[in-house]
Amino acid sequence: MRVVSLVPSLTEAVAVTAPRLLVGATDYCTHPAGLDVARVGGSKYPDLDRVRALRPDLVLLNVEENRKADAEALRAAGVPVRVTYPRTVPEALRELADLLAALGVPDDPDWLRAARRAWAAPAPALTRRAVVPVWRRPWVVLGADTFAGDVLRRLGVANAYAAHPERYPRPELAELRSREPDLVVLPDEPYRFTADDGPEAFPGTPCALLSGRHLTWYGPSLAEAPALLAGQLDRPVSRPE
Known part of the structure; x- marks a missing residue:
């Protein structure tokens, strides 16, 4: 599978978990350090021609980071997209697990297990x-x-x-x-x-x-x-x- 990510946090998630899948990312995808993939412009205004030229099997987007018009243009060109939209920490953890499973990662990576542990405690009183x-x-x-x-x-x-x-x-x-x-x-x-x-x-x-x-x-x-x-x-x- 060939993945292009237009979301910096998802770029990092894929790059540290299944790096061989990632073929493209935005100019603002700065983690992990030294990431060596093709760059396709910004999150808000990516170069869709460059995205399509990478022949991705999946493009990762987010409702807040990216424009709906770009998602629609990619779909119209026959490029599969996956749009994320977590608004809570539990939603983010679920979406990450679902994404990695969809990419063929057989088990949750160590960082995802650590994130679940880090956020497992009940929320404290609002002080x-x-x-x-x-x-x-x-x-x-x-x-x-x-x-x-x-x-x-x-x-x-x-x-x-x-x-x-x-x-x-x-x-x-x-x-x-x-x-x-x-x-x-x-x-x-x-x-x-x-x-x-x-x-x-x-x-x-x-x-x-x-x-x-x-x-x-x-x-x-x-x-x-x-x-x-x-x-x-x-x-x-x-x-x-």
């Missing part, structure tokens, strides 16, 4: 209430029914916008501040928040700088995500008011 920007200029935050929101919930962090009707609301900065969160969570992707770019917008409020890969990717990174993210959440930075 902190956070706003979670994923972009600025304009500000975009996590809303309802998102995978990253479920990851944070399982680490004891409530999303202040979890009940918002939109999955990715675009509030003004003044509104974000008016929510008076206990914590502002700033991942380093898709927008690269840093100690010098993000916390200054929330003076006096602790800001946790998180690994975006561990907050939003569903693949081998899930095995180490709980411990790594918990440590980052417990080391917030704060700017004076």
Whole structure:
């Protein structure tokens, strides 16, 4: 089987589990390090001619990472696609197991077993209430029914916008501040928040700088995500008011 992945986390999952199957990936597929496959452009705007030229038996996509138009174009060209859409950690673990089985992997890999163990404990009480920007200029935050929101919930962090009707609301900065969160969570992707770019917008409020890969990717990174993210959440930075 020849697989092209347009989803960085699935690229990593296939590459570390069944590397001979993977023949193509996006320019943003950075894990595992040194991945040597054909590149087909970005996740949002892949070069479909390059994808088809690789003669894939399956192309992997995600509802949020990729465009519906590209999935439809590939299907119309006779290219089989598999579209993922996990919104919780258990859903991600199930989808990964189903995908690997569909690719002919006979047993769950060690990293998937480790991920199940890492997330097996019941979710703790919600002790902190956070706003979670994923972009600025304009500000975009996590809303309802998102995978990253479920990851944070399982680490004891409530999303202040979890009940918002939109999955990715675009509030003004003044509104974000008016929510008076206990914590502002700033991942380093898709927008690269840093100690010098993000916390200054929330003076006096602790800001946790998180690994975006561990907050939003569903693949081998899930095995180490709980411990790594918990440590980052417990080391917030704060700017004076």
